Amino acid sequence: MASPSAQSGLREPLPLTAARHAVLLFFVAISLWPVMDVVAISLRPGDRLRTTEFELLPSNPTLDSYYELLFEQPFLLWMRNSLIVSAAVTLTGVAVASIGGYAFSRFRFVGRQGLMISILTTQMFPATMLLLPLYLMIAKLGLINTFLGLTVFYVSTALPFCVWQMKGFYDTIPASLEEAARIDGCSRWQAFTRVVLPLAVPGLVITALFSFMTAWSEYIVAAQVLQDTDMFTLPLGLKSFQASMSTQWGLYAAAAILVSVPVVVVFILLSNYLVGGLTVGGVKE
Template sequence: MSRSGLVVASLAVVVFSLFPVFVMLSTAVDEDANAGGRGIIPGGLTLEHFTRVLTETRFPDYLVNSLIVAGVTVVASGLLALFAAVAVARFKFSGRTKILMMILIVQMVPMEALVIPLFLQARNLGLLNSLLGLSVIYIAFSLSFAIWTLRGFVAAVPVELEEAAYLDGCSWWQMFWKVLFPLVAPGLVAVSVFSFILAWNEFIFALTFMADDDMYTAAVGLRTFFTRSGTDWGAVMAASSIITVPVLIFFVAVQSRLSQGLMAGATKG
């Protein structure tokens, strides 16, 4: 394919990918968003939909709930996965291969297939209608991918570096935080992005586990703009635009580390 053909194909992919985002933003600022037969281009610009979502609804509370759940999921799953990855990559113990196989099998099970059994388990444990209970579910789903990914990063660190730290008088914990942790940090960032997106965008479990409106996450909170009398498309698109902001901030904050993690994961395996 010629250079011009590659450019055209690349532009087509970019336009195709960004078109839904354009429609979302244009609808969010369109003063005629709820009028029938509106076009793609806004007839008039307004921030009324954003103002109404942020001041006249409970959507800000839903955003706070999502931030809490996502934050707990990222921190807890990252730490647990890192320690588990060190265990399976550095220590030899009975059943290590079986554990790795179980981790792979867990990733093959669709989340939706576990809604009912996990709902019953959460009910028995008193974790329904709780942000902590929802966070535990997301942590469990994040761990399989995180452990398997971080195992490759830990295994890529030369054992000689750890032995040199021991010779310098470091304890295991000192070696872990001063030597091993900085070297696997890019991989930890990569799995944190996965955990954050999972917790931030997930809908089925958040809807099933939460009985009170106060406990809704942002993804479930979007349902409040769909009523029997009709859909408030201006509010829906404004709320959807607001939801993307924390994701963008998170990506910008970890962008450099994420690039290092992806490159290292591709080359070190």
């Protein structure tokens, strides 16, 4: 065991530790200030939404903006629509990417390399370049102004990344685990669902998060596909608070706070699986 003097010699000088913490706290404050500013705007009365005073919270806070947003505006309808679309995109993206990535990782077939390069090539172009051709395809299928058409649009743009993500994760899982399962009597599908998928939970979590975020905060595609106001998602609904001559900043700020809540909840829930999935199913007893 090292002597106390040797242990104390390894400690960092107190002034250096204090300086490092001060720098970190400074950058944390810079990151949190925009969030606190939005919170302050959402709590200010309607006659003083913007101010030159340096205050984290207003002197006379009010929840009028939240009340109006929840009970006088169709905010809950917009959130329901966004949840429906985001959930559909997440489930479809994870299901297709998990199977497609497995096929690219484990099977060798004619055209495999070309398909992989084609999928990767689509990531070189922004999604807005695909807006016109995908819109024409959805219009031909009669899916304009439907959640199904919007889901198809989002899934098609998110799948290239998701498939490559899952393919790379499957490559890290030894094929010998599947072979052992096959020897024990499992079919290929059983080996995939009982052995490979539990080990691939971290990759599935990343795929789910990416798919969810692709649909949750997207505006341009939704503005082209959805035309009925009753089908507006959150980005389209929040855009209605902005007019040519004025903007309802209180509602905007309150909506921004509430919109971030489902994202934080989803991330917290999936982060538990991300940590736990690293060790699940890796040891055969």
